[in-house]
Amino acid sequence: xxxxxxxxxxxxxxxxxxxxxxxxxxxxxxxxxxxxxxxxxxxxxxxxxxxxxxxxxxxxxxxxxxxxxxxxxxxxxxxxxxxxxxxxxxxxxxxxxxxxxxxxxxxxxxxxxxxxxxxxxxxxxxxxxxxxxxxxxxxxxxxxxxxxxxxxxxxxxxxxxxxxxxxxxxxxxxxxxxxxxxxxxxxxxxxxxxxxxxxxxxxxxxxxxxxxxxxxxxxxxxxxxxxxxxxxxxxxxxxxxxxxxxxxxxxxxxxxxxxxxxxxxxxxxxxxxxxxxxxxxxxxxxxxxxxxxxxxxxxxxxxxxxxxxxxxxxxxxxxxxxxxxxxxxxxxxxxxxxxxxxxxxxxx
Numbered sequence: 001x002x003x004x005x006x007x008x009x010x011x012x013x014x015x016x017x018x019x020x021x022x023x024x025x026x027x028x029x030x031x032x033x034x035x036x037x038x039x040x041x042x043x044x045x046x047x048x049x050x051x052x053x054x055x056x057x058x059x060x061x062x063x064x065x066x067x068x069x070x071x072x073x074x075x076x077x078x079x080x081x082x083x084x085x086x087x088x089x090x091x092x093x094x095x096x097x098x099x100x101x102x103x104x105x106x107x108x109x110x111x112x113x114x115x116x117x118x119x120x121x122x123x124x125x126x127x128x129x130x131x132x133x134x135x136x137x138x139x140x141x142x143x144x145x146x147x148x149x150x151x152x153x154x155x156x157x158x159x160x161x162x163x164x165x166x167x168x169x170x171x172x173x174x175x176x177x178x179x180x181x182x183x184x185x186x187x188x189x190x191x192x193x194x195x196x197x198x199x200x201x202x203x204x205x206x207x208x209x210x211x212x213x214x215x216x217x218x219x220x221x222x223x224x225x226x227x228x229x230x231x232x233x234x235x236x237x238x239x240x241x242x243x244x245x246x247x248x249x250x251x252x253x254x255x256x257x258x259x260x261x262x263x264x265x266x267x268x269x270x271x272x273x274x275x276x277x278x279x280x281x282x283x284x285x286x287x288x289x290x291x292x293x294x295x296x297x298x299x300x301x302x303x304x305x306x307x308x309x310x311x312x313x314x315x316x317x318x319x320x321x322x323x324x325x326x327x328x329x330x331x332x333x334x335x336x337x338x339x340x341x342x343x344x345x346x347x348x
Contacts, residue, residue: 004154016190017244019052024141025340030194030213032055033053033055033130033139034053034055034141035128035129035144036052036053036220037049037050037051037126037128037142038050038051038143038216039127039143039144039223039234039235040110040144040146040235040309041145041146041207041209041267042117042124043147043148043234043267044114044119044147045113045114046112046267047093047111047113047126047147048109048110048144048267049052049109049126049143049145049235050107050109050110050112051107051128052083052106052107053084053087053089053102053130054082054083054225055082055083055084063069066309070088073289082276083102083104083105083106084106085102085105085106085131085140086102086104087101087131087132087293088102088131088132089101089102089104089108089127089128089130089294090128090129090131091110091112091126091127091129091143092126092128093124093126093145094116096112096113098111099131105240107216107240110126114142117145117147117270119150119159120149121204122146122147122148122149122150122205123144123145124145124146125142125143125144126144126148127140127142128140128141128142132328144233146209149204149205152205153202153205153206153347154206154299154347155206155207155208155264155268155271156273156276157209157210157261157273157275157276158208158210158211158276158277159210159212159276159277159278160210160212160214160222160236161213161214161278162211162230162278162280162281163190163276163277163278163283163304164189164193164197164210165190165222165225166189166190169210169299178290187226189225189231190273190304191334191336192334193229193231193335194229194231195339196335196338197231198230198232199234199339199348200348201348206233208232208233209235209236209264210222210235210237210239211236211257212236212237212239213239213249213256214238215240216238216240218307219236219238222236223236237263237264239256244305257283257286258286258289258345260289261290261339262294263291269297272296272297273298274299274300274302275290275302276301276304277303277312278304279303279304279305279307279315279331283303283317284301284314284318284319284329287301287322288321291322291327294329295325299327299347300328300330301327302329302332302338302341303315303317303319303330303331303332304333315331318332324326328341
């Protein structure tokens with residue numbers, strides 16, 4: 001039954017995509033489109049970033065005094081994006097160029113050689129341009145590529161929901177209420193998170209990357225939240241909520257996170273990382289699998305306790321099993337306890 005639903009949804013989605021391609025061309029002709037670059041990552045050999053071309057809905061920036069209704073409408077605008085498909089995006093950085101084409105969800109990927117960018121800073125600008133505007137008018141955007149410096153001690157791969165951002169992800173009603181009726185300025189981080197992550201980053205020396213099962217449509221809400229709360233910026237690896245022959249609406253939480261963690265570890269094979277997560281979903285189980293496959297690259301796993309006693313017992317056992325293999329998995333009640341662990345290990 002599930003496979004039949006997937007195939008039916010995929011067929012319907014493909015038919016819808018054909019219609020949206022025609023819509024895309026009309027929107028391009030009207031000039032009402034925008035490039036959304038997502039923070040990318042690089043090493044000394046390669047650069048990688050994603051982005052999306054969407055209808056520009058001109059959603060206003062969040063304000064402290066925004067009403068519940070305004071927050072709901074703005075979030076709905078983010079969630080119900082209109083994608084621009086099958087259009088070319090040109091990229092320029094350090095004298096090098098690359099051309100990518102958007103897929104049926106409006107995403108594009110840029111993978112290119114590092115043209116010899118300076119090694120003395122963490123972030124590098126990449127210029128993007130829409131190449132297929134029928135009216136010939138310019139549509140440009142500037143993205144950011146993060147390249148860890150040679151003196152980086154370690155990197156951090158962190159979950160977002162219920163690790164950095166209070167989301168109540170295990171309670172669907174509470175999570176939906178927070179997502180739709182709060183905004184980037186009124187959502188709350190956990191106490192001490194900004195200071196903790198800033199200390200781990202060490203003035204930009206150590207890279208921080210974020211892996212989450214939140215949809216890409218919420219990218220701007222999350223990055224605005226980081227900015228408002230002084231949480232260090234980094235590349236985000238979010239989830240594509242859509243239909244395909246393999247996926248029905250939402251990707252598997254565990255598969256998505258583990259795949260993205262492995263993508264990062266493989267991209268930086270000579271860099272060690274700390275994994276940060278929470279007990280609310282499956283982070284302990286996912287990180288246990290990551291340690292089993294990449295033990296030499298993972299310095300420690302730190303899990304925030306956001307669950308009840310029954311789940312706590314399960315997580316405590318997983319933490320003990322992982323620690324017995326030689327890689328610490330710490331189950332911490334708050335940011336202060338995490339900070340104490342990092343200080344004892346000489347990581348802060």
